[in-house]
Amino acid sequence: MGSIKNISRRGFIKGIGLASGGLVIASSTSLLSSFTTTDIEVLEFNPNLFVQLNSDGSLILVASRSEMGQGIRTSLTSVIADEMEANWDKVIIKQATGDTKYGNQNTDGSRSIRTLYQKMRQMGATVKSVLITAAAKSWNVPESECKAENHFILHSSGKKIAFGDLVEIAKGLEVPKKVKLKSPKDFKYIGKTLPSKDVENLSNGSAIFGLDKRLPNMKFAAIKRCPVALGAVKSFDKTEILKINGVIDVIEVPSIIRPFGSLGGVAVIATNTWAAFKGRDALKVEWDYGKNKSYNSENFMNNITENIHKTGHVEKSIGSVDDAFKKTNKAIEATYQLPHLAHTPMEVPNAVAYAKGDTCEIWAPIQAPQAARREVAKLLNTDQANVTINVTFLGGGFGRKSKPDYIVEAAAVSKAINGPVQVVWSREDDIQHSYYHTVSAQYMKGGLDKNGNVNSWLHRFALPTIGSTFKPGSNLPQPWEAKSATDLPYDIPNMQVETCKADAHVRIGWLRSVINIPHSFAINSFADELAHEAGMDALEFRLNLIGDDRIQQTKDKYKYDTAKLKNVLKTAAKNAGWGKKLPKGHAIGLAVHYSFYSHVAAAVEVSIIDGKVKVHHVHMAIDCGTTINKDTVIAQMQGSVIFGMSLAFYGKITAKDGAIEQSNFHDYQMIRMPNAPEIHVDIIKSNNKPTGVGEPGVPVIAPALVNAIFKATGKRYRSLPLSDHGLV
Amino acid sequence: MITLKINGKEHTVDTDPTMPLLWVIRDIIGFTGTKYGCGKGLCGACMVLMDGNAINSCQMPVSVVQGKELITIEGETENLQLLQKSWAELNVPQCGFCQSGQLITATALLNNNPNPSETDIDNNMIRNICRCGTYPRIKSAINHSVELKNKG
Structure with missing residues (x-):
């Protein structure tokens, strides 16, 4: 190639x-x-x-x-x-x-x-x-x-x-x-550290993010959306809102039932963002809450957890797990539960749109500019050639900005008011109307022979599929959403992966590393549990589980390579001082995962101080083939550690009566500097084709962390976030 | 009419006195380096210097800051420029959106404490969220700035 x-x-x-x-x-x-x-x-x-x-x-x-x-x-x-x-x-x-x-x-x-x-x-x-x-x-x-x-x-x-x-x-x-x-x-630049061309503009306030775009005579708009996903406007009264200083108009925004269509709602148009927010907050709207109004995420978790304790749809089967479990020396089971997550990029969704006749120009932070162009052209019933999508800097994306629904909103409002407008989501909007990372329940069963080898492995999971966003009513994971479970790089003679039904009651979307988050959590946690049951060193056990050097048998152009997996795992463990004497009360947990065609391992060192977990060091090892910019890979690994810790410590979006209960950074918290560990990154030298960097660091963090906590305390946490367990 | 002194220049604005400073700076005066992140004083993206101290401009009614010396990320003050240099040298920003706020908080820290300990840095920078996870680099860049300054 x-x-x-x-x-x-x-x-x-x-x-x-x-x-x-x-x-x-x-x-x-x-x-x-x-x-x-x-x-x-x-x-x-x-x-x-x-x-x-x-x-x-x-x-x-x-x-x-x-x-x-x-x-x-x-x-x-x-x-x-x-x-x-x-x-x-x-x-x-x-x-x-x-x-x-x-x-x-x-x-x-x-x-x-x-x-x-x-x-x-x-x-x-x-x-x-x-x-x-x-x-x-x-x-x-x-x-x-x-x-x-x-x-x-x-x-x-x-x-x-x-x-x-x-x-x-x-x-x-x-x-x-x-x-x-x-x-x-x-190579002069490839593989070296090259300073970012944008670093100065990103440090002096001059970089233009979507939120910073200004046009002459541009208005600002905030939209009140139905608290329940995909609900609709029944009626609203704008009389009082129009009296607010700065508010110009209040209009309905159409609900467009497409994967990236606008949710619909009522837009408050104003001369500044604050007036738009103020008007929007004061606005009273009667809603038709629709079919998701009874969504309760706690009940939902109970339902999908019941489902995974019944036989599911078989995605992959090797040997016979049923026979193997009958004969096995020792079988253990575990159930893992992870909640919805929101992306919360620091820059909220926003877009400037200027629709003029048949044409429309957009300025927005967008990961999918072509989808934006297509959707806007469709909305305005015009040719794509008449739509210009200017891509600004993105203040974070993490998958949220791969869905241009907020751009469609801006185009709709601009058309309605016949002038340039910036639609701004508040942080509350961002947290309450996202395309959420899926909620999941996973059942694992593993059998050990008398020598402590794993002879059988059953992985059964239920989670609302991203497919439901594209095809409403879809309730089984798509094959690609099972891949990080079915591509298990362990040498186990009897292995089965099953999926179970789960309906979606909110928009489900990609979030940095996507399905690898739940799968890596369950697989890496369970492997650690098996090691404990077998009474073996977790590293040695895992290396045995991965087995001999081999390349994945697949038609994909990229294949996992068990030698690379073992290498990153050994590297991270060695760099972290695995097997060596640690400070009193400290313990290291390990995780290794193959995603986005890269092999990544993490060794997380923790201690528990006054009942709270403290992460001291995280050692990352990544084999991503050819490195383009070394410092960028280091930065992405550092970022992955913090992102993974945020979801492990605090990440939990819940719904009651169909509405999301969290609203801002006080109840949807992020890791801050005092909780940031020292992060050490080892990039494996390689001349192979370059593979993923932005996402594959994330999935290993949470499981390595819970494995470390187990080693330090003897307590196994099978659900996240840790804040639910009083650990943070 | 409200008169604000921002980056050494006076700006007179005709606006609701309860409007938070953040929106006056961004939407009325037009300096967009100061960012909106949460609107509740939780994330620090909107930090500006008021008489040398970092404040969440999203929480500060504009009427309250009349007569104060305000400095935004676009402004000039010794510690800010020094930190910006270190930010570039250590390639701190990823997406960069939070960095205006981070830099302002760090500037205020150095204004008040020229030789901060690790704990001092943590206790001040806790006010700012970086979703990309640049905390280790921010800390290094603050320490680097202190070293540069101490070297003279």
Whole structure:
């Protein structure tokens, strides 16, 4: 994969005017050349614009994925710059608008680098090749005597010419049909630590997030939505609201029953956000609460927990667990329960929309700009070409901003008021009207033979499926939602995974690392429980459980590699001082998980002080193939630890009478600095294809933490958050 | 009419005196570096300096801060600039949205305590949430700034 033959021969070079006087290299990438069959890629073949070299030497590189803190703008463009032999200081990053011509832009699934790495390399290599041809032509020397270095083309005689000075000649040249990619040993930026191009703007208040976009005469709007998911407006009285200073109008927002449609409600339009919030809070609305009005998450947990104690739908079966459990020396069972979660990115959902006639321009923090474009075009009954989606910086995303419902709202309000508007969600809106991470109950049963080997493993779970957001009424997990359970990398002769029914009563959506959160929690907790039952060292037991070195038997292009899993686990354990004397009262817990095609392990060191858990150190080890920006991988691992700790300590969204009970950071808490442990990251060196980084660090944190608490106290916590158990 | 002194300049605004300072800064005056995160004084994204101390601007009616010396993330004050430099050097921000507030809280900390201990840092920075999890880097960057300052 990734060989040169995938470069389109339709690639072309001509000045097609991102700016006058610039050489625009437009290379084509085939989306058919995507690495993996599990990605939902748009199967189209479009020209893409990624590189613009100006005669002054400045180099504009386009980032087609959204920046939400994962450093993607720098990572993607540094790959182009490296292959091009460009001087990083000359690079200016331009954010792509939402447009299928850039290929898939969905910034989710930890796949931006994984799917674009080779393509971006090809973009850079193609430009470099053209510049070498241009220089050779101007000097009348063979191309073989020329090479690119630090924004210049050098000739073996010693003469050199700046990239910018080659623009005129390069403009008239054919794109090469074959380009050679660099050898990894010659990488200048890839694999090193490159400072983020955005770090200064992100530290001085000048970076423009969606919430910071301003247009002349722009109004602000806050929307009152039904407390119960998918309920509808019956009636409202705006008389008193219109008297509030700053309030301009109160209008109904349509409810659009589509996966990313607007929830509907009543919008208060004002001259400032505060007046809009104030009007919205005071507004009285009569609701038709709809079919979710009796949703009670406590009862629901009891129901799905009952379900998992009955036989479910078999997703995968190896050997016979039934036979094995009859014969086993010792069988143990455990039930794990995890609640709904909300993403709570620091920047709430928001969007600026300006609908004018048939056209609409949007400025928003969005992980899925093309879906936004599609939904807005549909809402306004116009062609997608008439809709421009400008992607701002995202103040966090975590999957919330891959659903453009808030953009649809803004477009609807803008159309209604016939002018520019910013729809702003309050933090309460964000917590109470999210696309929640699913609630889950999981039943595990394992059998041990007399030598303490696991001979049987049953994993049965129930959780409202993300599929229910796309196909209302869906109540069984989709196969991909079982994958992190069925892809169990343990060497067990009898293994079965079953799924059970669970209806959705809120919108269910992706949250950083998605289904891996519950699966990794149950699998890593249960493996630790089995180790204890077997009376064995948890590390040794787990390494045995993973078994011999082997590669997963699958049709996927990516496969887990048990040698890598064992390596990250051993590395994290060793770095944490596993087996060594720890300070009194301290204990280490381990977890290892394969997700987003990366192998990750965590070793969490805790102690219990006055009945409260304190996390002292977290050692992370990740094998994510080729590293693009080392510091970014470290940052993502640090962030994953904090994100994983937040959900383990506090994460719990509950519903009563269909309404979400939490509302802000006092009752939906986050880890803060005093609870942040020292985090140590070990990146395994690799020249393999790059794999996911943003998400795979999250799933290992909670189970490693409960395993550590068990070791320290002898108490096993099978449900989260720990705040429910008085531990935080 | 309310007159505010922000970043050394006077701004006169005709607004509801109970409007929180945050919204006056963002929506009326137009400095967008100060962020909305929760509206309840829980997350620290809206921090500004008032006479050198960090306050949650979402909790402060604008009438109360008349005559006070206000500094936002766009402003200039020795410790803020020093911290911003360290922020860049240590590549602190991820999404960056909370960092205005983090920097303001850290500036106030150094204004009042030029040599903070780890506990001092924790006890001050507890006011700010970072959902991306940049706490270890924020702490390092504060310590780095202190070192730079002590070196002179």
